[in-house]
Amino acid sequence: MATLRFKAIEESMKRKPLEVIPPSEKISDFYGIYVFDKVKMEKYLSNDAFDAVNEAIEQGQRIDRKMADQIASGMKTWAMGHGVTHYTHWFQPLTEGTAEKHDTFVELTSNGAAIEQFSGKLLAQQEPDASSFPSGGIRNTFEARGYTAWDPSSPAFILENTLIIPTIFISYTGEALDYKTPLLKALNSLDKSAVEVCQYFDKDVTKVISNLGWEQEYFLVDEAVYNARPDLILTGRTLMGHASAKNQQLEDQYFGQIPSRVLNFMKDLEFEAYKLGIPVKTRHNEVAPNQYEVAPIYEETNLAIDHNLLIMQLMRSVSRKHNFIVLLHEKPFAGINGSGKHNNWSVATNTGVNLLSPGKTPKSNMQFLTFLINTLAAVHKHNALIKASIASSGNQHRLGANEAPPAIISAFLGQQLNQMLDEIETRVTDEKMTPDEKTVIKLDIGKIPEILLDNTDRNRTSPFAFTGNKFEFRAVGSSANCASAMTALNAALAAQLMDFKTEVDKLIEKGVKKDEAILQILRKLIKSSKPIRFEGNGYSDEWKEEAAKRGLDCESSVPRVFDAYLTPQSQELFTRTKVFTHVEMEARAEVRLELYIKKVQIESRVLGDLVSNHILPTVLEYQSMLIENVTGLKALYSEADFKLLSARRLAQIKDISAAVEKIEKLLEEMVITRKDANKVEEARERAILYAEKIFPYFEEIRYHVDKLELIVDNKRWPLPKYRELLFIR
Numbered sequence: 001m002a003t004l005r006f007k008a009i010e011e012s013m014k015r016k017p018l019e020v021i022p023p024s025e026k027i028s029d030f031y032g033i034y035v036f037d038k039v040k041m042e043k044y045l046s047n048d049a050f051d052a053v054n055e056a057i058e059q060g061q062r063i064d065r066k067m068a069d070q071i072a073s074g075m076k077t078w079a080m081g082h083g084v085t086h087y088t089h090w091f092q093p094l095t096e097g098t099a100e101k102h103d104t105f106v107e108l109t110s111n112g113a114a115i116e117q118f119s120g121k122l123l124a125q126q127e128p129d130a131s132s133f134p135s136g137g138i139r140n141t142f143e144a145r146g147y148t149a150w151d152p153s154s155p156a157f158i159l160e161n162t163l164i165i166p167t168i169f170i171s172y173t174g175e176a177l178d179y180k181t182p183l184l185k186a187l188n189s190l191d192k193s194a195v196e197v198c199q200y201f202d203k204d205v206t207k208v209i210s211n212l213g214w215e216q217e218y219f220l221v222d223e224a225v226y227n228a229r230p231d232l233i234l235t236g237r238t239l240m241g242h243a244s245a246k247n248q249q250l251e252d253q254y255f256g257q258i259p260s261r262v263l264n265f266m267k268d269l270e271f272e273a274y275k276l277g278i279p280v281k282t283r284h285n286e287v288a289p290n291q292y293e294v295a296p297i298y299e300e301t302n303l304a305i306d307h308n309l310l311i312m313q314l315m316r317s318v319s320r321k322h323n324f325i326v327l328l329h330e331k332p333f334a335g336i337n338g339s340g341k342h343n344n345w346s347v348a349t350n351t352g353v354n355l356l357s358p359g360k361t362p363k364s365n366m367q368f369l370t371f372l373i374n375t376l377a378a379v380h381k382h383n384a385l386i387k388a389s390i391a392s393s394g395n396q397h398r399l400g401a402n403e404a405p406p407a408i409i410s411a412f413l414g415q416q417l418n419q420m421l422d423e424i425e426t427r428v429t430d431e432k433m434t435p436d437e438k439t440v441i442k443l444d445i446g447k448i449p450e451i452l453l454d455n456t457d458r459n460r461t462s463p464f465a466f467t468g469n470k471f472e473f474r475a476v477g478s479s480a481n482c483a484s485a486m487t488a489l490n491a492a493l494a495a496q497l498m499d500f501k502t503e504v505d506k507l508i509e510k511g512v513k514k515d516e517a518i519l520q521i522l523r524k525l526i527k528s529s530k531p532i533r534f535e536g537n538g539y540s541d542e543w544k545e546e547a548a549k550r551g552l553d554c555e556s557s558v559p560r561v562f563d564a565y566l567t568p569q570s571q572e573l574f575t576r577t578k579v580f581t582h583v584e585m586e587a588r589a590e591v592r593l594e595l596y597i598k599k600v601q602i603e604s605r606v607l608g609d610l611v612s613n614h615i616l617p618t619v620l621e622y623q624s625m626l627i628e629n630v631t632g633l634k635a636l637y638s639e640a641d642f643k644l645l646s647a648r649r650l651a652q653i654k655d656i657s658a659a660v661e662k663i664e665k666l667l668e669e670m671v672i673t674r675k676d677a678n679k680v681e682e683a684r685e686r687a688i689l690y691a692e693k694i695f696p697y698f699e700e701i702r703y704h705v706d707k708l709e710l711i712v713d714n715k716r717w718p719l720p721k722y723r724e725l726l727f728i729r
């Protein structure tokens with residue numbers, strides 16, 4: 001019966017805001033106290049060891065074992081000063097989130113005494129018994145093992161008495177089994193190719209980094225009501241539930257006041273984030289009820305991703321203290337907005353120049369245009385792959401659903417910049433320009449900063465929008481590891497810059513002046529990448545037609561979207577940038593497919609269980625009560641009166657039976673379809689069956705269940721309703 005639901009609601013209504021006291025008055029007093037950052041390294045390491053770490057961070061130099069020993073020892077001393085007893089390698093397997101295995105520092109000496117030890121060997125490399133992480137068939141689970149290796153570019157930190165060491169995770173034969181390894185390779189490749197291109201403009205540029213500022217959206221629900229929803233517990237989303245009469249239609253949530261229970265959670269989360277050196281900057285309500293966002297100041301991409309994974313972990317633990325559960329799923333509730341994770345992305349030089357920010361002089365603006373246009377060319381060429389990088393079973397609910405970007409990748413520039421590119425494209429018509437033409441172009445290029453200042457035009461329907469000094473990639477899912485998207489995007493730009501340089505150099509060799517050579521190739525790229533530029537409404541049906549005509553990838557079935565991983569074009573990209581070998585690529589595609597299948601399979605099973613064992617029995621009970629009522633009426637009244645008095649009741653009894661019949665038939669069909677699908681050997685084919693044959697049942701079944709929710713007596717309904725899940729006071 002519905003007792004669990006009512007107990008849960010009662011419990012949730014009794015909650016009081018949990019007071020949180022800041023660790024200190026000023027944030028700067030406790031910011032980063034649990035991070036083994038440069039300040040602490042300087043204090044705890046010898047000069048040599050400190051230099052070794054810095055060189056590893058800045059130039060990717062290897063750290064030798066002797067140095068590693070010194071660094072490990074310094075880390076241990078610092079960590080033990082904070083009461084740390086254990087350490088762990090922290091890695092990002094191809095499932096979701098992060099993985100860790102804790103070991104204590106304690107070792108036994110020959111005479112049996114305990115002593116805290118942490119060697120360079122343990123810092124640098126470990127073999128977790130990780131044979132059950134998905135590997136897409138790379139690693140034979142019986143003989144081979146994967147190992148984790150320290151990533152010095154992301155600092156170690158302390159979480160709950162454990163020293164956490166960010167690492168990569170690779171198979172014994174060197175294939176990546178995680179998200180971080182290919183990301184680091186992509187960033188490295190971008191660094192190399194971007195530096196070479198920057199050299200055209202500024203000889204002082206020796207390093208180019210990619211920056212990422214993520215905006216994490218999430219929902220909060222009360223812990224008690226959550227616990228009364230098996231679908232939320234097992235799948236992260238509600239598989240049924242009629243819309244609340246009031247949801248987001250009044251648009252009163254977005255700028256509304258944050259409820260104090262939630263505000264206290266946010267503050268608590270921020271304090272924890274600050275201690276770990278996560279530069280959280282923004283908190284606010286989102287559009288849907290109970291939906292919020294947290295965003296930090298942007299950081300170097302590898303670190304930003306570690307911080308995003310860490311904050312997702314913190315959100316889960318801190319929310320529990322406040323009797324909330326955080327939902328990171330892309331679509332926890334039907335009918336209201338889902339959650340995404342905008343990836344604000346830019347590239348910058350060691351000389352402090354943001355390459356996606358217009359400069360003050362024509363020269364710096366040439367550099368800006370070079371990076372802008374090459375980005376467009378890269379996204380155009382690899383639009384299908386970039387979409388594959390963000391596709392998932394959760395994100396499929398969001399993309400193309402008129403609240404999130406469409407399932408077609410396009411880039412938005414804003415009117416002025418668009419015009420500017422059009423002008424460059426049309427004006428430079430000859431191989432050799434007249435001095436006048438050159439001046440006109442230089443004048444145009446020189447005036448970019450002014451026009452961008454008032455370029456406040458923001459197209460919310462675009463998946464990849466230029467916002468003044470960065471691109472905002474909006475199609476990333478809220479639960480995703482951003483590394484997947486950032487690997488594809490940065491690798492695509494890296495390869496594009498290589499091509500750009502080759503072409504420019506060819507012209508220079510032929511005797512064309514450098515500036516002219518650059519302009520000529522840019523003009524060519526503006527032309528060829530034109531199909532990716534779209535300023536209109538990405539939600540419209542016309543765009544779908546138009547995009548198909550332009551040759552953009554319009555596939556929306558997730559398993560088919562993954563095909564883009566294995567096209568010759570993607571293979572070429574990843575081989576050239578050394579991001580993935582072909583084996584790794586195949587393995588990765590397989591893992592994504594398997595994960596997709598498993599998620600949809602779990603949802604299908606949970607739906608079956610909930611409907612058969614929770615909903616239908618309740619509905620039938622209620623119907624029996626109606627039948628009893630009608631039978632009673634029949635006994636009391638004459639035939640004529642009975643007809644008059646029971647017509648609606650009889651119709652309702654019939655409606656319920658019809659709905660129950662329909663639901664049971666659909667359930668049966670779904671189970672048969674699932675059984676058939678499970679017999680299919682090949683992952684891609686099986687995933688397609690799950691996406692195109694099984695998944696559609698969910699919507700149909702839920703439609704009838706949600707209608708029944710409105711018919712059945714409220715006090716019998718077993719699951720907390722949307723209105724009970726969605727409005728935290």
Ligand code: ADP
Nearest residue numbers: 211212213214295296297298344345346469470
């Ligand atoms: P909103 O999109 O909500 O208006 P902003 O676009 O101002 O907010 O900022 C969102 C994120 O973009 C923040 O994490 C911010 O640090 C980041 N950001 C700002 N400038 C850059 C940049 N040059 N490169 C990467 N990220 C940036």
Ligand code: MG
Nearest residue numbers: 215342344472
């Ligand atoms: Mg933004």
